[in-house]
Amino acid sequence: MYMYHKTKSYRVFYVFNLTFLLVTSLVCLLPIIHVLSVSLSSASAAGANMVSLWPVGFTLESYKQTLGNSAYISAFGISAIRVVLSVSLGMLVTVLTAYPLSKIDSGGLKGGKFFAWYFVFTMLFSGGLIPAYILIQRLGLMNSIWALVLPGLVVSWNIILMLNFFRTIPRELEEASLMDGGGHLTTLFRIYVPVSLPAIATISLFIAVGQWNAWFDGLIYISEQHKWPMSTMLQALIALPLQSNLGTITGEDAANFSERTIKSAKIFIGALPILAVYPFLQRFFINGIVVGAVKE
Amino acid sequence: MAKKNTVLYLMLIPGILLTFIFNYLPMGGLIIAFQKFKPWLGFTGSPWVGWDNFRLMFEREDSLQVIGNTFAIAGLKMLSNLVVPIVFALLLNEVRQMFFKRAIQTLVYLPHFLSWVILGGILLDMLSSQGLINGMLLPVFGIDRPIQFLGDGNWFRAVVVASDTWKEFGFSTIVFLATLAGINPAWYEAAEVDGASRWKQTLHITLPSMIPIITVVGTLSLGNILNAGFDQIFNLYNPLVYDKGDIIDTFVYRIGVLSGQFGLGTAVGLFKSFVGLVMIVTAYRLAYKLANYRIF
Numbered sequence: 001m002y003m004y005h006k007t008k009s010y011r012v013f014y015v016f017n018l019t020f021l022l023v024t025s026l027v028c029l030l031p032i033i034h035v036l037s038v039s040l041s042s043a044s045a046a047g048a049n050m051v052s053l054w055p056v057g058f059t060l061e062s063y064k065q066t067l068g069n070s071a072y073i074s075a076f077g078i079s080a081i082r083v084v085l086s087v088s089l090g091m092l093v094t095v096l097t098a099y100p101l102s103k104i105d106s107g108g109l110k111g112g113k114f115f116a117w118y119f120v121f122t123m124l125f126s127g128g129l130i131p132a133y134i135l136i137q138r139l140g141l142m143n144s145i146w147a148l149v150l151p152g153l154v155v156s157w158n159i160i161l162m163l164n165f166f167r168t169i170p171r172e173l174e175e176a177s178l179m180d181g182g183g184h185l186t187t188l189f190r191i192y193v194p195v196s197l198p199a200i201a202t203i204s205l206f207i208a209v210g211q212w213n214a215w216f217d218g219l220i221y222i223s224e225q226h227k228w229p230m231s232t233m234l235q236a237l238i239a240l241p242l243q244s245n246l247g248t249i250t251g252e253d254a255a256n257f258s259e260r261t262i263k264s265a266k267i268f269i270g271a272l273p274i275l276a277v278y279p280f281l282q283r284f285f286i287n288g289i290v291v292g293a294v295k296e
Numbered sequence: 297m298a299k300k301n302t303v304l305y306l307m308l309i310p311g312i313l314l315t316f317i318f319n320y321l322p323m324g325g326l327i328i329a330f331q332k333f334k335p336w337l338g339f340t341g342s343p344w345v346g347w348d349n350f351r352l353m354f355e356r357e358d359s360l361q362v363i364g365n366t367f368a369i370a371g372l373k374m375l376s377n378l379v380v381p382i383v384f385a386l387l388l389n390e391v392r393q394m395f396f397k398r399a400i401q402t403l404v405y406l407p408h409f410l411s412w413v414i415l416g417g418i419l420l421d422m423l424s425s426q427g428l429i430n431g432m433l434l435p436v437f438g439i440d441r442p443i444q445f446l447g448d449g450n451w452f453r454a455v456v457v458a459s460d461t462w463k464e465f466g467f468s469t470i471v472f473l474a475t476l477a478g479i480n481p482a483w484y485e486a487a488e489v490d491g492a493s494r495w496k497q498t499l500h501i502t503l504p505s506m507i508p509i510i511t512v513v514g515t516l517s518l519g520n521i522l523n524a525g526f527d528q529i530f531n532l533y534n535p536l537v538y539d540k541g542d543i544i545d546t547f548v549y550r551i552g553v554l555s556g557q558f559g560l561g562t563a564v565g566l567f568k569s570f571v572g573l574v575m576i577v578t579a580y581r582l583a584y585k586l587a588n589y590r591i592f
Contacts, residue, residue, distance in 0.1 A: 002484070002488055002494075003488055003491075004488070004493055004494040004497075007493070010493075010494055013390075013494075014390065017387050017390055017391070018391060018396060020387070021384075021387060021388060021391065021396075021400050022396070022400065024384075024400075024404070025399070025400045025403035025404050025466075026403065027462070028403050028404050028406055028407050028462070028466060029403055029406070031407075031415065031418040031419070031422065032406075032410075032418075034418065034421075034422060034428060035417075035418050035421075038421075049426045049427070049428075049431060052428050052431070052432075092310075093310050093311050093314065096307045096308075096310060096311065097307070097308055097310075097311035099304075099307060100304040100305070100307050100308050101308075103304065108301065108304065109301070109304050109305075110301075115308055115312070118312065118315065119311070119315060122315060122319040122320075123576075124572075124573050124576050124577065125323065125569055125570075125572070125573045126319065126322065126323070126569055127319070127321075127322025127323040127324075127325050127326050127565075127569070128322070128326070128548070128562065128565030128566065128568065128569055129545070129548050129549060129552060129553070129561070129565055130325075130328070130548065130552040130553070130558055130561045130562045130565060131321075131322035131323070131324075131325025131326055131328070131562060131565075132318075132322045132325075133552075133553060134325055134328075134335070134558070135317075135318070135321055135322050135325060137335075139317075150314065150317075150318065151318040153314050154311050154314045154315045154318070154319075159311070183303055184303040184304055184307070185303060185307075188307075209409050212411075213409075213410075213411030213413070213414075214411075215411065215413050215527075216526070216527070216530075220553055231411055231413050234413050234414070234417065235413045235531065238413070238416070238417035238420070260421075263417070264421075267414055267417050267418065270413075270414060271410055271414045274409050274410060275406075278406060278409060279402065282402060282405065
């Protein structure tokens, strides 16, 4: 207990500060609450802009329609497959790459610096959009889910996070395993991976969220709309019609009446997986990012 | 022993191959910046045009404007994304009730994980002339006409910077909070004995302790000087605000992928990647010099 806690000016500051912080953090939630409220409102109330932060004329109609929309459900499934493929294959490549690179300092990997720079350079420089687009065309990956998965499997930043974590593992564990006749692969998967589960969970979360949210690759690499992942579908659905109207949607436009609640329901369901995993993994990512970012 | 180390190199192969295909091959594809590239003629058949595409880039009014916009928007974002998280971390650090602290953190980190498709959809809706924000502002300020948040260039820039800060400030506080938590309590106790107020302690202990991490985060953000945020702009902009809101990435997409001017598009992209490379290398050197920061 510090002395200054008792001074009057600090107490006044404390009350204002806490109020300010609470209001600010609620502002972070406001758009989600708004979209949820619209999605749960009656079509006429939403179309007439009567809904702000609480549903008006509560109904689940928009959710019934959205969940009955087979195109939407299938896009949801494609996104799920994409996430599973990217997390599993991406994590496999990440640990396989990070393990040898974590041995550079101990001299276990000759020429390791070269390989480290090989990966780091991709963080510094890239071919950009158009060469990547031509590459996917030439590889014949257009309209394939692999066009969405393969380019994102190696993320150098994740490899760095992983290898920084591997370095904190006591060498004795590795030596004991090698003594017992286990090779490096055994050591990696029997010792390193189980010990690194928090870091693996963190990186998996980052991959999963990134893949779930990715939409642009779907837009340019996939022309058959029934193969679009959820985010690409949402992007086409939401942004384009509203943009062409420039927000000057007239209240009379009857078509918009039911559109708006359904759009909101689609947005909310699209965000739901992230909202759902978020609280459970929060502590992991805080640990993970601090380990990777501010290393002593 | 030698045989065992071979395994280490084998482990690197998947990562090296994927990186070669999806990162280094597109870099090779950058040669089309020096060609009048026609997809049916390919890399070897397309005619070489030297620096013509770059000359064109610096002659066209729209591409110059786009470069200017990119610097302006990215610069404003960098500043805002540095100052706001520092202030927020300082204020949050004063909160002593763990429950509130945790709750605030949970809420402010959330928007970071939502995609610009989702947030763009919600923002377009909220900021339209009939939307929630205009609905709240009009009566309060007695304005007779709705504000064209997304139809006026200057408002658009303000919306882009403010909404990006809103999305990222919480997550950016993590690294500052970690630093604050690491400050030696003995210093505060000593200041306490000397009768220093909390404000004085902040000025003379807290802020000086944060200077290294502020330097690191600030200099490293220089690497993003041409990353004005493709996802965000693409999901919010429209032809009315191209003069103030169009950026390099959206421009490259429109002239390259949509209009098929591969050469010019790649040249603009290469310009961006090159400036980005120079900035990142400079930033890392600066961060190393000023704060002894190393990525490995």
